[in-house]
Amino acid sequence: MTDTLRVAHCSDIHLDGDHYHHDQYVNASDYYREMFDRVLEQMRTHDPDIMLLAGDLFDSNQATTETIEWSMELIADQPCPVAMIPGNHDCLVEGGIYQRYDFKAIPNLTFLTEEEGESAWIEELGVAVWGKGMVDHSPNFSPLGGCPSRPDDCEFYLGMGHGIHVPHGEPSHRSSPIHMGEIEDSPFDYLALGHHHAAMKLVTNDTTAAYCGSPTDTVGGAATYAVIEIEKNNVTRLEILAIPGTERD
Numbered sequence: 001m002t003d004t005l006r007v008a009h010c011s012d013i014h015l016d017g018d019h020y021h022h023d024q025y026v027n028a029s030d031y032y033r034e035m036f037d038r039v040l041e042q043m044r045t046h047d048p049d050i051m052l053l054a055g056d057l058f059d060s061n062q063a064t065t066e067t068i069e070w071s072m073e074l075i076a077d078q079p080c081p082v083a084m085i086p087g088n089h090d091c092l093v094e095g096g097i098y099q100r101y102d103f104k105a106i107p108n109l110t111f112l113t114e115e116e117g118e119s120a121w122i123e124e125l126g127v128a129v130w131g132k133g134m135v136d137h138s139p140n141f142s143p144l145g146g147c148p149s150r151p152d153d154c155e156f157y158l159g160m161g162h163g164i165h166v167p168h169g170e171p172s173h174r175s176s177p178i179h180m181g182e183i184e185d186s187p188f189d190y191l192a193l194g195h196h197h198a199a200m201k202l203v204t205n206d207t208t209a210a211y212c213g214s215p216t217d218t219v220g221g222a223a224t225y226a227v228i229e230i231e232k233n234n235v236t237r238l239e240i241l242a243i244p245g246t247e248r249d
């Protein structure tokens with residue numbers, strides 16, 4: 001078992017999106033697919049023990065069969081365990097992608113889909129990972145609500161959540177709120193967040209969390225992902241990194 005857990009965190013890929021058109025792509029969806037491929041390639045350069053995908057892999061539940069099957073093969077091809085939650089764009093609606101395609105059959109993928117939240121173990125790493133499956137992106141959905149305390153026998157405890165960051169003192173009428181107080185009180189060594197496309201580090205005395213940004217949106221200044229190193233209850237590295245060549249002037 002490892003003493004230092006290396007984590008690579010990506011979110012908000014929005015496969016089959018059509019928000020960005022680039023001259024070099026005939027179809028907008030080609031851009032999203034290429035950037036998912038490229039961010040995984042970048043993440044692999046850090047030799048991660050585990051990859052986390054924190055929601056919105058797809059831009060909508062109308063993604064094409066070709067893109068869905070391509071993404072399943074790409075996830076399966078990664079050389080390490082991958083943990084994933086759905087987001088608001090690919091939430092667990094009736095007839096949605098994750099009902100039609102069995103992502104849980106991907107051997108290296110831990111897909112957390114319970115509406116009340118669920119924990120899974122990646123035994124070979126001593127990792128427990130917790131997350132929720134979003135069904136309804138509404139003010140009533142609390143992405144971190146009810147997260148369980150740290151299991152006694154895990155070496156590393158990871159959390160995942162997809163929703164809007166609510167700083168201290170702000171009203172909470174937004175859908176899928178993640179309050180700063182909840183982040184501070186959360187029991188995880190690292191909390192991987194998704195939904196904001198601009199990366200944001202949220203580090204307190206007790207918890208290290210981050211929105212890693214998006215590999216397909218440069219709203220935060222570049223297309224980004226995060227790399228984290230954890231040494232037994234102590235995060236020693238949290239870096240937001242840009243996919244080379246995506247930095248905006």
Ligand SMILES: [Mn+2]
Binds near residue numbers: 089162195
């Ligand atoms: Mn989202």
